[in-house]
Amino acid sequence: MKAFFVGLVSRKAPLAAVLTGVMVTVAGLAVFGVRGAHAQNDANAEVHVLPVQGNVYMIVGAGGNITVQAGKEGVLLVDAGFANMAPKVTAAIKTISERPLRYIINTHAHADHTGGNEALAKTGSIIAGGNFAGTTTDIGNTASIIAHERVQQRMSEQKPALSFGMLPTDTYFTAKKELFFNGEAIQILYQPAAHTDGDSLVFFRRSDVVSTGDIFTPIGYPVVDLERGGSINGLIDSLNRIIDLTVPADKQEGGTYVIPGHGRLCDEADVVEYRDMATIIRDRIQDSVKKGMTLEQVRAAKPTRDFDPLYGATTGFWTTDKFVEAVYKSLSQKK
Numbered sequence: 001m002k003a004f005f006v007g008l009v010s011r012k013a014p015l016a017a018v019l020t021g022v023m024v025t026v027a028g029l030a031v032f033g034v035r036g037a038h039a040q041n042d043a044n045a046e047v048h049v050l051p052v053q054g055n056v057y058m059i060v061g062a063g064g065n066i067t068v069q070a071g072k073e074g075v076l077l078v079d080a081g082f083a084n085m086a087p088k089v090t091a092a093i094k095t096i097s098e099r100p101l102r103y104i105i106n107t108h109a110h111a112d113h114t115g116g117n118e119a120l121a122k123t124g125s126i127i128a129g130g131n132f133a134g135t136t137t138d139i140g141n142t143a144s145i146i147a148h149e150r151v152q153q154r155m156s157e158q159k160p161a162l163s164f165g166m167l168p169t170d171t172y173f174t175a176k177k178e179l180f181f182n183g184e185a186i187q188i189l190y191q192p193a194a195h196t197d198g199d200s201l202v203f204f205r206r207s208d209v210v211s212t213g214d215i216f217t218p219i220g221y222p223v224v225d226l227e228r229g230g231s232i233n234g235l236i237d238s239l240n241r242i243i244d245l246t247v248p249a250d251k252q253e254g255g256t257y258v259i260p261g262h263g264r265l266c267d268e269a270d271v272v273e274y275r276d277m278a279t280i281i282r283d284r285i286q287d288s289v290k291k292g293m294t295l296e297q298v299r300a301a302k303p304t305r306d307f308d309p310l311y312g313a314t315t316g317f318w319t320t321d322k323f324v325e326a327v328y329k330s331l332s333q334k335k
């Protein structure tokens, strides 16, 4: 997978960016997660910009991956990284565009994807018609923060309470929300009960890039946050949705690019491989649940054994044991 990544990116990015990507992959394996977040929160971490395709760029190193779409109308982000990384993220965005930040889309509620909301939004401004923005004091001085309403609810429930400026300002509750920005159709697609209960995929139709949040995290096993409404079946449905959206180029490489929640830039073939892994393990554990096996018996049967060299972890936030437990509990829940 790593060799493929180098080949994939070297056609379009300088060597430094390629090395950065590989370093992120390796570092990601080592530090997959702290409590409630899936990346190490290291204020000294370096932030890097990787051109993806069309109007879309990827910022790595700030927590979860950040997607940047930039053009004449300004800048749009998918996710915001950790709070303490906001100054470095702002500096990285400026290397792409000097125009104002207009939108932040949150793929879900976790702090490694939403922590920068307030600080980044304050650097921007909404697009308001006529004199509207000038007639009120606050409105107009920050970028809009868009998310599914479950993200806003989960963040509002958090203890200690988050400041008001951290919360999404523009929520949706339907199957999708659409934007047209910088000459590009952008679809925000709700994925019920996947990584959490508020996940969105973001599809940039002209640039041909999908930003997945933590539904797809090729640095480790999928994270099913049962406490926040995630489920393994919903997560697999959502991986299949990503595969529906993506179209590969020649020899099944390239074409639509996929920006995962954590880890390197991917394409459809990577998502297919990951979906297959998740499906095979789900089916094995589902069989065990049907046979009435306990969690301990399922663990002892090692349902992930053949995939552990690629995705397994014995330390960090999301160990193989926790993944097996989450899948087991997800499949044992009464419907």
Ligand SMILES: [Zn+2]
Pocket (backbone or CB within 6 Å): 038, 108, 110, 113, 195, 214
């Ligand atoms: Zn997450």
